[in-house]
Amino acid sequence: MEFPGTNITGNYGIGDQVTALQWTINNIAAFGGDPNQITIVGSSAGGASVRTLLGSPPAIGKFQGGIAQSSLGGGVTLGLPSNYATSYASYLSIQEGYELAGQQIFHGAGCNATNLDKQIACLAAYDPVALVGLPTIADKVVQDGTFVNTEQLIVTERNASTAHVPVIFGTAADDGSSFSTYPKGNNITSELEGIQVELGISEYYAQSIIDSGLFPYYDTGNKTLDSFNVSQRVATDTQFRCIDEATVYAGAVSGAFERAYYYQSQRTEYGYDPNNLGGPSVTPGYPYGNPNLPYFRVHGSDNGWSFENLPVFRDAADLYSLQLEGSYYSWFAKTGEPNAPLAYLKARGYQTVIEGQRASGPWDPVQGMQGPVKLLDWPSVSSDFIDKPQCAFLNYSLTYYVDGGI
Template structure:
């Protein structure tokens, strides 16, 4: 579907005053997975000049699991694998006729809500040999199989909190909490503790503290590790022209199946105090990219939205997230000018250390995070450089 949309934009954008030679594709979550797919799609390569992938999912083949919810967004099924999963969906919704045509007719007649409620879903990118012809995005072998464009990749600080399970009843130990939150065996949960790489938080609430460890593991093994490794390989090989990486440090809302809520409400902060600790959830960065945060919780909410939306708008306009000073000054963008000056330039990734930008007001330059943790989870920074090993 995204490929058809891309073709429509190419054909029609000039009618809206746009330039088909200056297209930048952008997506968040599953949309970021679509961006990743288009970066390697023969039908799309050469037809856009930049990309932004926000919280792309992937990885998950670790801790005794053969994969999780995130895996197939960055690793694509063969037709046979896709068909096998479709068979499970047919069976689950009662479409078990003997011929495929009859099964498809049955599925078309099945109420949409029944399909949505099914445990088995058919949402996978498939190696069809036309739109997708590789198992994953090849970012290391510079052979034309990846679009040689400018890119931005990034995550939200606690993306994984949205994909971990907060225990419904209090747990008695860190081990039990990690096992429940990640759906892994006791032995694998113990290995996380024994690694010493994911220290236990200490709020006095063992259920919350063990969940906090679990969400860090989930953030790493479903988002951070795969995306940092992708960017590093693309830069190392020259598959990408330039790549920038970010972590969103300030957020609002997002996907919250655990009802974790936002920052604490305090006197003077009726919508929560964003300077206090809270989980930055999956999808909660979008108001900062599109500039539509409402309500504002403090003065830095407004300033950070202006700064971050300025970064992304600058990239779309010029393929560089650093807006020129004269561009900001002539438009009277005082807060953004101040933020850019205090934050310093957003530098492209140049090595296995990064750098990356921690987006807030001001933003901070930092190295890639959790490299030892990613190596423990079998997704080291060299994962794609080493051929996905």
């Protein structure tokens, strides 16, 4: 929580993370670790925390690499609701944060005294468990002048404002499927209606998506599913993919980041699935679902690959992709680049992964408008940045930061 005109300035979650980093520096040697080789990793809001820490003065110097997975950041386009994702990459003033969250929290907690001291006292006495259950919570990053002192992460130049370290950014292929609404009952009668309902936008903006021709409608006969495929792609682009691609591109070409890598997860398992979309269909020989069939790669469903820990293996490719991606992340944490040498893979007994890595080619850092991007799967392949025309249409072009955020 933050309050204008007081010394209560917010960002206490970020402050706790900086404290945890310092604790790690002070104590990691006792666990056999190197206090000068720390990589911060986060997914979703955790990815946004990595983004924030990359530009946080007290945090800079306390880590040597960062991995931001499915970091939210976009949303202000085509009439889409903007308060949720946008504030994770565009930091509010204390006044803006108070107006967005503070006043509603006071009202929800019944702390409506006109005197600020009485309001704060009322809130301090409120049940904290009930407080975090209110419809509005104080979860926004604000420019408090200590942990955050810029409006956004500076990626257009190399300076002391941004940690000059190697980074990895990326998303699950269908992150937005968790943040658009799948209508129940399959009652959607047209693509236009579906996009309106699923994204919560006006008919005008829904029609503009259709008219763009950039988000193809595949007619399977199920209009609810078909329109949702369009909507979730728009949501993926606006809230995740476009802003993260623009961040990595700008940070790479400007030198703000020492090196910058980008990925998209093509093979995933269980994640945040409020629409109950489920994974791939069960077929003979695949009791946990056949990953070779189409399915939504929902938000957070690639996290298991980061630490080589999956609840189930659906086929051999799950195991091999797990080993391959785990070696990418572990070697990046050790050295700041993801391509593990053959000796490391041999020591782990990853002979099949060696063959897969050779077939895939190295995971190269972003160099320019063409990326490259690593599409993580088995086998993994390299690609250009994904959905560049779509991102430009949504006002989050690849050069969004280079062009001044327009």
